[in-house]
Amino acid sequence: MSEPLPASERTDRAGLSALADPAEGDALAGRADLAARAARLDAADELGTLRERFALPEGIVYLDGNSLGALPVGVARRLAEVVTQEWGTSLIRSWSEGTWWTAPERIGDKLAPLIGAAAGQTVVGDSTSVNLFKALVGAARLAGPGRTRMLVDAATFPTDGYIAESAARLTGLTVTPVDPGEAAAAMGPDTAVVLLNHADYRTGRLHDLPGLTRAAHAAGAIAVWDLCHSAGALPVGLDAHAVDLAVGCTYKYLNGGPGAPAYLYVAERHQQAFDSPLPGWNGHADPFAMTPHYTPAAGATRGRVGTPDILSMLALESALDAWDGVSIEAVRAKSLALTDFFLECVAAYVPAGAVEPVTPADHAHRASQVSLRTDNAREVMAELISRGVVGDFRAPDVLRFGFTPLYVGFADAERAARTLGHIFG
Incomplete structure (x- = not known):
């Protein structure tokens, strides 16, 4: 068995491969753009500073506020x-x-x-x-x-x-x-x-x-x-x-x-x-x-x-x-933007056919969560949680991701979808 490649060489070879395959290059560029877009959306988010009102653990993407909300600091x-x-x-x-x-x-x-x-x-x-x-x-x-x-x-x-x-x-x-x-x-x-x-x-x-x-x-x-x-x-x-x-x-x-x-x-x-x-x-x-x-x-x-x-x-x-000072209408607008962006990231990162969205795509019929149907959903969610993305599972085959706009950002949505893609990759 050959030795694994150093990380730097793996990166270089991935880049060369992308250059040799235009479709793969476009996909990699699109994924990089998602992370950049997430950063821009977070910078422009009028509710972004509200995250400071919550005591959230470092390094965790918390998408289970539809089961238990995060702890407010006071x-x-x-x-x-x-x-x-x-x-x-x-x-x-x-x-x-x-x-x-x-x-x-x-x-x-x-x-x-x-x-x-x-x-x-x-x-x-x-x-x-x-x-x-x-x-x-x-x-x-x-x-x-x-x-x-x-x-x-x-x-x-x-x-x-x-x-x-x-x-x-x-x-x-x-x-x-x-x-x-x-x-x-x-x-x-x-x-x-x-x-x-x-x-x-x-x-x-x-x-x-x-x-x-x-x-x-x-x-x-x-x-x-x-x-x-x-x-x-x-x-x-x-x-x-x-x-x-x-x-x-x-x-x-x-x-x-x-x-x-x-x-x-x-x-x-x-x-x-x-x-x-x-x-x-x-x-x-x-x-x-x-x-x-x-x-x-x-x-x-x-x-x-x-x-x-x-x-x-x-x-x-x-x-x-x-x-205090928060408009529920602004919360709704961010919720829809977050769930739209998450679904876009899932489509980009997760192999086709691995998951099936069961949450309505149209805004009039979507609340503030995204549910994805997949085989082995319990095991997939357990793996997501082990990697720092906390959602939840509903029997028999649903992954649930709750988006609480007071403390969830666009980078959280991008990381969650990217981590899901790594699990299926």
């Missing part, structure tokens, strides 16, 4: 303050003398602009699953008698389906799975509730929130939206599009941290009639009266249940500071 300091001073020194006085008791509504109002909601309609607390249960049962009660069906996104995240089945049993409805693209045609006078995901968690497909909400209302149904894979990545417009109820997590594009509390949006026009199936003492009109009978609080506050999870909630409040 969170650790704020949590230390909460633990050592507000809990450690002030003890129980922090409920009444500090900011703890009002946190669910206060943080809901802080988050509201990112989902296109006016103040007073969003309450933070519990998990997405718990909030979805409240929303679905509450929606069925708002829809009233005489309706028998709950339409549910057939490709929904599994927990949404589980919760929908339980909520349907409780309210006497029947769950009908439906492709979101065919949901409008499936709605009718028997439809009580329509539950859809704004963005498909597996493919990154963005669904038509305005149009499907209008269709639900035309059928007399209540529209419930799951925003887990869209909030913080693109404009949602809950108020503008007259959405009835919505839920979402805060640990993905909103960077609230692992297990961060979720949120429940109840449109102002529904608040007085919204009947939560979980009437906890925190949602009582007079929680410290400790009366045996439940009287719901006014507004979205009736969506509260038990004692707020203060440590994770105040971590979320600090994390949302990373959005």
Whole structure:
């Protein structure tokens, strides 16, 4: 077996080969241009300095913010303050003398602009699953008698389906799975509730929130939206599009941290009639009266249940500071530019046929991730991660890359695609 060539000689021979083969030379030049373009795009990026607001490890390309967002720099300091001073020194006085008791509504109002909601309609607390249960049962009660069906996104995240089945049993409805693209045609006078995901968690497909909400209302149904894979990545417009109820997590594009509390949006026009199936003492009109009978609080506050999870909630409040001065429209523009550029780099670096994009190419139907189908996807992702490019895998054959414009740049996209190409090369 011959000795391997020195790196310098390998480079020289590659260059000579490229000169001998014009097509290969063009390909190499095109790849070099991608890296140069990435540098120019990053230099011109109006959101580029926002990366400094996050504590990201050196040398890592982090493309899994659609599962867990990066750590904003102020969170650790704020949590230390909460633990050592507000809990450690002030003890129980922090409920009444500090900011703890009002946190669910206060943080809901802080988050509201990112989902296109006016103040007073969003309450933070519990998990997405718990909030979805409240929303679905509450929606069925708002829809009233005489309706028998709950339409549910057939490709929904599994927990949404589980919760929908339980909520349907409780309210006497029947769950009908439906492709979101065919949901409008499936709605009718028997439809009580329509539950859809704004963005498909597996493919990154963005669904038509305005149009499907209008269709639900035309059928007399209540529209419930799951925003887990869209909030913080693109404009949602809950108020503008007259959405009835919505839920979402805060640990993905909103960077609230692992297990961060979720949120429940109840449109102002529904608040007085919204009947939560979980009437906890925190949602009582007079929680410290400790009366045996439940009287719901006014507004979205009736969506509260038990004692707020203060440590994770105040971590979320600090994390949302990373959005100061940031336009969600600018975030969307960068998201589309990043995902376009990544797809271009994948086409240039990865051998033809090795991967198949399953995320829609058109901007109207693309959220902020790119999903690629390939054989041995689990092993490919493990190899990417070992090389410093962190995405994730979804069974059976999907590589997912989430692009969080607050801290992901064009050089990150180019490196990720180039590394993927090396794995298949």
